[in-house]
Amino acid sequence: MKSPAELTELFRSRGLKVTPQRQCIFRVLYGNEAHPTAEVVYETAVAEMPTLSLKTVYQTLNDLADMGELHQLELGTGSARFDANLDAHHHLVCDRCGQVSDVYGDFPEIRTGAAREQGFRITRTEVVFRGLCENCQQAHASGAPDPEADLRYASDKMP
Amino acid sequence: MKSPAELTELFRSRGLKVTPQRQCIFRVLYGNEAHPTAEVVYETAVAEMPTLSLKTVYQTLNDLADMGELHQLELGTGSARFDANLDAHHHLVCDRCGQVSDVYGDFPEIRTGAAREQGFRITRTEVVFRGLCENCQQAHASGAPDPEADLRYASDKMP
DNA sequence: AGCTTATCTATAATCATTGTTGATTGACAA
């Protein structure tokens, strides 16, 4: 995704105002590869700017997504996740903890095989791989008692 | 998906009771290729059985999904959609009206290409094609004034 | 610095879904 400085330019050029709140959100997102939810972005940003509201986070994330500077992912993990990585890539989703990671790989056969299917005009193709991440495989193998545990889809804080 | 009679057997064999409400829901789902939301299943079923509650629909859909007799899809269209088609297939989603249709096609390269990625154990691979359906392409081309119109994600009634 | 207008916070509303509860109803066995 673009740097905070570039996003500042972009917002100004579109007639949108650049507020400290928005800049704080830009900083949280920049280089973030954790696919955070709006809530997680809010928690991270509020540590730096305690008066920030969740609504502002939603608004800014939606603005960025509308401009194509951020991708919104709906992966069935309860809430939308935002992806600052704009390179062509796909996703790996853990069914147990909800962790999302990136998979690089171009699959030309999907595009050629399904092109112009049923009169549709296809603009994007998303591939989602689901299963268990390394940690959750171990937890499962070592007889973790409750696979429906509360940690399922626990908020994954970013580093 | 299994026929209402087979589902009746299956529920009994699992110790679940087969109520008229459940049978009504089985009938609504059988052969349904419209990927209905819970709300749409409810609206269809309630026409036949006016006392049915939405909660019962959710409960039965979840029971069927837990048994693997129905797939729950999270496609970012606002609410979960239920897919009675258990054959291996993927989905085409219209960004404008939310219509979902099936795409058959086996893409071996995505399995071989991404196998055992980053320590993950992959159990399912879903491919989602997004774009505009035939109707919405026309609406867009003919200068439909409001692409954010209310008909976006309108409930798609089934035949 | 002042004006205009977008944005901010806070609060409340909405939507999809799930939990709770008392009444009702299947399935099974006698």
Add this chain to the structure above:
DNA sequence: TTGTCAATCAACAATGATTATAGATAAGCT
């Protein structure tokens, strides 16, 4: 077929994610 008990029903309330409303505030241009 009828009694029994657990499962299910419907109505209501609660939850979690997201969005709308409105008055106060501040960005950006002049």
